[in-house]
Amino acid sequence: MKAIELTAPSLTALRATDLPDPVAGPGEVLVRLRAAALNYLDVAVATGGFPVPAFPMVPVADGAGEVAALGDGVSGLALGDRVIPHFMPHWQGGAITPRHVAAMRGLTLPGSLADYVAVPAASLVALPAHLDFAHGATLPIAATTAWNAVRSAGVRPGSVVLLLGTGGVSIFALQFAKASGATVILASSSDEKLERARRLGADHLINYRATPAWDEEVRKLTAGHGADLVVETVGATTIARSLQAAAMGGTVFTVGFVGGTSAPVDLLPVIVKALRVVGNNTGSVADLAEAARAIAAHRIVPVIDRVFGIGDTREAYAHLAAGGQHFGKLVISH
Ligand SMILES: NC(=O)c1ccc[n+]([C@@H]2O[C@H](COP(=O)([O-])OP(=O)(O)OC[C@H]3O[C@@H](n4cnc5c(N)ncnc54)[C@H](OP(=O)(O)O)[C@@H]3O)[C@@H](O)[C@H]2O)c1
Known part of the structure; x- marks a missing residue:
C-alpha cells in the first residue's frame, strides 16, 4: 500500500513509501482510509515536541475511511461501512489508564497517512450520514x-x-x-x-x-x-x-x-x-461516539480550512506549524 512515513522528528522527514498491506486479525477491521485530519499533536510529533518510540512511523492520529475486510469474530459491521477509527483504540470508555495512553494512532500505532490500517472493531465509530470522509476525519481528537x-x-x-x-x-x-x-x-x-x-x-x-x-x-x-x-x-x-x-x-x-x-x-x-x-486527554471511543451523535443530531458540519492532497502533506504540516494561519481544521485527502 501507499503511505507517508515520518523518518525523524522533522517537518522535512516526511516521505512517500510503499508498505505491506496490513491484515485484520481476530476482532479487527481493515479500514481503507480516505482522509486524515491534522492536529497540533501531529506537528508536535513531527518537530520533536512530543516523543514517539520509533521512526520511521506512519503519522497522523485522525482519519476516516470505509471497512475493507473483517477479521475473525467481528460482527455488526459490513464491507463499505463508513467509519472513524478512534485515536486511542483501546480506550472504550471510563477513566483513562496508562494502557490507553500507550496505544495512540499516529504515535505508537500506525496513523492515517496510509491506504489501509487494521484496528480493533470496538474502536470504530460510524461516520455521521451527513458528513463526507474529509469532515469525518476531523472528529476523533478535536x-x-x-x-x-x-x-x-x-x-x-x-x-x-x-x-x-x-x-x-x-x-x-x-x-x-x-x-x-x-x-x-x-x-x-x-x-x-x-x-x-x-x-x-x-x-x-x-x-x-x-x-x-x-x-x-x-x-x-x-x-x-x-x-x-x-x-x-x-x-x-x-x-x-x-x-x-x-x-x-x-x-x-x-x-x-x-x-x-x-x-x-x-x-x-x-x-x-x-x-x-x-x-483532559482527548476522550474515549464512547466520548467520540457521543460527540458524533451530537454532530448528527444538530447537523453540525465541521469547519475545514483547507483540504490538501496526500502529495502535499509537507505543505499541510507547514501550514499548521506556522501557527495562526488556519481557521478550524486542515485535512489531507487520499
Ligand atoms: N488535551 C486534549 O484533550 C487535547 C485535545 C485536542 C487538542 N489539544 C491541544 O489543544 C491545543 C489546541 O488544539 P487545536 O487543534 O485547536 O490547535 P490549532 O488548530 O493549532 O489552533 C491553535 C490556535 O490557538 C490560537 N492561539 C494561539 N495563541 C493564542 C493566544 N495567546 N490566545 C488565544 N488564542 C491563541 C490561534 O488562534 P487565532 O489564530 O485565532 O489567534 C491558533 O489558531 C493544542 O495545544 C493541542 O495539542 C489537547
Missing part, C-alpha cells in the same frame, strides 16, 4: 475534546463559554456551545477570523492582540459574571487570564499547550471562585 469540555461544564441555555483562538478545538466548541444555547465569547488574533466566528454564531468577539487584557473584557461583556466554561486551548501564556475570566464555580477545561506548558499561576481565583480546573 470534536471529542470540545464535546467533553461542553459536557463537563454542563453547558446549557444561558451559559457563558469563552473560547481562545480559532483552531480545531475552539471551532468545534463554538458549534457545540451554540447548539446548547450558550452565549459564546471568542478571542482571536485576527479580525477576519473573528468575523468568520461571528458568522458561525459567536456572540462576542475579542481581538486578543488589540485587547491584551481580554479577561477584563470578558467580565465587562458579562456584567461581572465571567465565563461558566473556559476552553483553555493555549496553555502557559493564557492560563492566568483564563482563571481571571472564569465565573464563580466555573470550569476551566485545560487541554492546550500551543502557548507552552509551564507558567506561574495565582491560585486565589481558583480558591475564591471555587473553580473546577479540569484536565
